[in-house]
Structures are given as C-alpha cells and as structure tokens.
Amino acid sequence: MQVPLYQAKAEFFRMLGHPVRIRVLELLQNGPVPVRDLLNEIDIEPSNLSQQLAVLRRSGIVVSIRDGNTVSYALAGGDVAELLRAARRILTELLVGQTELLAELRQADVG
Amino acid sequence: MQVPLYQAKAEFFRMLGHPVRIRVLELLQNGPVPVRDLLNEIDIEPSNLSQQLAVLRRSGIVVSIRDGNTVSYALAGGDVAELLRAARRILTELLVGQTELLAELRQADVG
C-alpha cells in the first residue's frame, strides 16, 4: 500500500467533513436523487452543490447517472448508513457530555 | 438544537480528518496511553502532537489524565472502534473500486 492506511482514513473523514456533503449522503440513502431535488432540499447555489458533489464523486462514494436532461446521484455501494449511525451514536454521547459540563459550570456560577 | 445536526456531524468528521488524530484514536483503543508512548509511535514533533491532542480534547472524544510528570490520554467513552471499523469497511470498498478502475484503464491501454 503506497498511501498508509491511517492517511487514507483521514482523507476519507475529511471528505465527509462538510455539512452539505453530509446532507447529500443522507438524502441518497433511499436511492438515487436528481440534482434538482437536492437543490430543493439544501438551499445552496447550484455551482456550490456541484462542487460538493464533485468532491463526493472523486472519492468514489457516489456516482452520477444522466438521464436526458437531468442528472441523478446515487451511493456507489456500501453501508454509508451504518457509518452515519455510528457517528451519530458517538456524537450524541459527546453532546450529552458537553451538556453535563455546561450544567456543572452553571452550578459553579451559582455556588 | 442551535447547531443543526448535519453541521455537528460535519465538524465531528473534520475532527477525525487528520492522520495523526486517527492514529492516536487507534492507539487509545486498548486503554490510556502516555503522551511519551504516543510520541514514540508516531514520529512527529511534541508540540505538533500536543496540538492534535488539543483538537481531540476540545471535541470531547478523549480526556487527559495527569499522573505526576507524565500525561496520559484515554478515550472519553463510546465506541470509537465501531466507527473506525465502519469507516474501514467503506474505505475498503472504495479502494477496491479504484483498483478495478485502474485495471480497466490498463486494459484500455493495451486494447
């Protein structure tokens, strides 16, 4: 392997590290979606969406399918859902942790 | 929720998007590890490691524990292992996809 695995992983996570890209992946989870519909959901300029779609395409996690005048995107394979679920689980813990911390800080204010 | 969830997720993934941070999380999976040992494994300047550890700490995914003169880091909670496994599964698919693509390109060269 030319590229060390931990670097490939880091690149992979960086690819996920953008709100629009996350939303797109979530929207694609029930099958292909036309760019037009993504634009409807996401409230962003078309060219910006295209840029983000290009990032996803380059990584290989999605593919684009042209049908006449409309282009649709679809997940390339695998269990993206599972990844996002795992992320949500951890994220939930982290946010709970922060809430508790916040509560303690408030206590400290009062006490 | 003040911060939309998809933005929190994006920040979370961005936090993971660095080779050193990934390695640290992997090294912490069997329990706390002193900074000294991390430095031994990772080949990076101490101050750089500290910066990356600070990123992890700020996100809440790890905590630091001081014992006399040595500081150790530990996972704050949850199933980071599962997340990394899910990531590896997808990553493997993606890399296989790229390898196949490469093979096709070579075919095209010959044919």
Place this chain on the structure above:
DNA sequence: CCTGCGATTGAAGACTTCTTCAATTCCCGA
C-alpha cells in the same frame, strides 16, 4: 528554592479548502 524534564500554549507563515462568479457543456424540443 532552583533545575530539568514532560507536555502544553500562542502566534506566524505555509498550505488547503470554501464560496462565488462567469463561462461552458450537454441535451432536449421547436
């Protein structure tokens, strides 16, 4: 108290990534 080691911090410049713009491609229908 002072020295030294382990680790952290803040700041600055190099480097990446984001957003936006104008220009372009692709395809359909007239």
Place this chain on the structure above:
DNA sequence: TCGGGAATTGAAGAAGTCTTCAATCGCAGG
C-alpha cells in the same frame, strides 16, 4: 440548427487548518 434549461467547470479571493517556533506551565528531585 438554434434556444433554453440543467448541471458542471475553472479560477480567484476569503476563510480555515497545519506545522513549527519560542516561550511557558507543572511537577519531581536535589
């Protein structure tokens, strides 16, 4: 073949992240 809508591209400035440096903190031992 021309017009027009859908989507993409390339480029440029703004914004963010990385690496490194010197300075600092905290603690143990002399």
